[in-house]
Amino acid sequence: MDQLSSILQRFSMNTEVFFTGNLCGISHLGKQDSQGHLHLLRSGELTIIDEQGKSLLFNQPTVLFVPLPHAHRIVGSVENPPQLVCAKVVYDQTQSNPIANSLPHLLHFNFNDCPNINKTAQWLFEEAFQDKCGRLPMLSALTDIFIIHILRFVLSNKLMEHGLLAGLAHPQLAKVLVAIQAKPEYSWGLQEMADIALMSRSKFADLFKRVVGQSPGDYLVDWRISVAKTLLKENKSVALVANSVGYENGSALARIFRKKLGLSPKEWLLSIQ
Secondary structure (H helix, E strand, O other): OOOOHHHHHHOOEEEEEEEEEEOOOEEEEOOOOOEEEEEEEEEOOEEEEOOOOOEEEEOOOEEEEEOOOOOEEEEEOOOOOOEEEEEEEEEOOOOOOHHHHOOOOOEEEEHHHOHHHHHHHHHHHHHHOOOOOOHHHHHHHHHHHHHHHHHHHHHHHOOOOOOHHHHHHOHHHHHHHHHHHHOOOOOOOHHHHHHHHOOOHHHHHHHHHHHHOOOHHHHHHHHHHHHHHHHHHOOOOHHHHHHHOOOOOHHHHHHHHHHHHOOOHHHHHHHOO
């Protein structure tokens, strides 16, 4: 499986368009849990102001992606009102999203920087500003596709310095991450991971922690817990889930859950219901 598919299957990033049109005045976007924002500037001029009061001016067709829950303001120019499509990016509330956590607080770039983004943007704008049948589900589908194009662009241009996406952008570390994601039940050891990366144990462990932000062992545990959470929400038994993510029995999985989350698997499941 490729670098993005497995993590996008595990960590959902669903979009919901909430504004299309010309922005007149100021729009305040509050900080909401498990939610980011995507703004696509078709034309006009706007200023985006972050939580610290830092402002940036944009007057070209631009992607503005605020991946994490950060309050911000969009100020539209009076003389040249911006034409926008704005969408919420909603994450699974039961676990943090390592994709979003790998990205800058504000990611912005011109449509022309990526032909596929430009092509999708034009299609999206056509749907947004024409009253065609099936408009809303089409907009949701296109903004979901847009997010994938953004992540591809981020990986190919290495627009992040650390975190999961930085690891996936690294040619040697990506092989290890994809292997772990494909087989969380496997008994991974440091030597086997280093062999996949074609490095010595010490060099691999140092590089992995520096780029991804945690040790290979900690990443393996976190990935297993993420997979386990998904399986538990599907009403799989604790014993079956434990075996599916590399633990001998339910008790072993419960120890890991308590260490990381302070709850047993069953307690965690009850807490999200």
